[in-house]
Structures are given as structure tokens and as C-alpha cells.
Amino acid sequence: MTTTLSRVAVTDAAAALLRQLTAQHGPLMFHQSGGCCDGSAPMCYPVGMFLTGSSDVKLGDLAVGLDDEIEVFISESQFEYWKYTHRTIDVVPGRGAGLSVEGPTGNRFIIRSRMLTDAELEAFGLASTSRSTD
Template identity: 60%
Template sequence: MDTSRAPALSARPVRPGEDFSRVALTAAAAELLDALWERHGALMFHQSGGCCDGSAPMCYPAGEFLTGDADEQLGIFDLPGRGQLGFWMSKEQFAYWSHTHLTVDVVTGRGSGFSLEAPEGKRFLIRSEILDIP
């Protein structure tokens, strides 16, 4: 089993009535987020719905990507020594992905979006698996 891709940090659930995490970070993603936080301050994720780099998690300075009624917050990461990082997705996209657990990972290579990791020669991506919920 490849433990380098295993979830290392789960987000706190925030959706009403849910007591399970819908999103997690690999250790590599958490390490890159720590470096990005150092340079840019507080961060957030918004799961892209197909623009730019396909369907990729985009990392922005907190508040730079404006969320609203059309977005769903899936969880909040408590990053040790940093603070809280929210993970958002459009409600329309969530309707398709609601049966999955998402793990944010990082790989070498530049994406084509506006996510903060692009200048690092890395890109965030989503690994998903079916949720086993009633």
C-alpha cells in the first residue's frame, strides 16, 4: 500500500447533520500548504468545476475567491501552527460529487489554473473514493 498518498489530515465536518469528514489532505499536500501559508498568509480551497485546470482544487489567499449562495463548504482544516483553511465547492458540482470522499494530494508539474502552488512547479489534485454512508 502506498502510504504517501494516504489521508494525513481530515477536515472537520461543517455540513448540517453530518458527523464525518468529506475531505482530507495527504502529508505532501499539508507540507506544501504550510509553505504557501508562510508566503501568502491564510488560505482557502475552492474545488474548480471544470474551468482552467479541469476539476482541480484551487488554492487562494483566504477571501480572494468570493464564495456565496451557490457554493457549499465541505469542511475546515485545522492546520497545526497556522489556522483554519476552508474547502469549498459549487453546490451544482457537489450534487455530482456528494457520494465521494475527497483527498487533496500534490504532484510535480504545473497546472493551468490560478492556484497558488503553480509557481512551485507542483499542482494540487483530487483523489476520490466512494463514501460508505447510509
């Protein structure tokens, strides 16, 4: 059995909200820029409302029980800062930025992160540049 490692995951609560938002807005995607509006919060947009560029890195796809998975991108500068972490998209009560589609629901998406495991570091080609064993 082959295990596919990913840099990104989603909690059950966030997946449930994403299914509701997809029913309302159509296919969705995430982008995290580290820009102005809500700091480095993950921003959720209808596909086509935010255009990724050559300096954006695709972290992976979220399977939330829909026909299509939700793509997750991060700006290159944020990726360099966070490349040694696994990121999980979660949802909490509160108002985030007005640009992300969950805003009117009274909830906001957040990132929960943890350091990559040794196996993940190896799989992503980061093992030789990671922590020292001295």
C-alpha cells in the same frame, strides 16, 4: 469517544506545501468549481482573493498544522455530482492552472476520491438515497 466524519482530508505532502504557501501568502482556502481553467481541479487562493457565494458548499476544514484551518468549498453543481465521495487533496509534480497559488512551485494540487462508507452515508444523511441492497 466521538469520531467526527469529514468529506475532505489532506495528504501529508499537500499539508507540508500548504504550510509553506501559508507562510508566503497568508491564510488560504480551496475552491473546486468544475469551471474552465483547470477543469475541476482544486484551486487554492489566499483568503479574500476568491469570494464564495450562496451556491457554494463548504466540504470542511483541513488541519495542516497551522493556527487556522484551511476551508474547502465546492460549487453546488460539482457537489451534486460528487456528494457520495470523500475527497483527499494531494499534490503532484507538474503545472496546474496559473490561478492557484501552488503554480510557481512546480507542483499542483489534485483530488483523490473514494466512495463514502456506509457510516459516512448515514452521517451525511445520504443512506436512504444511496445504493440499493437488492
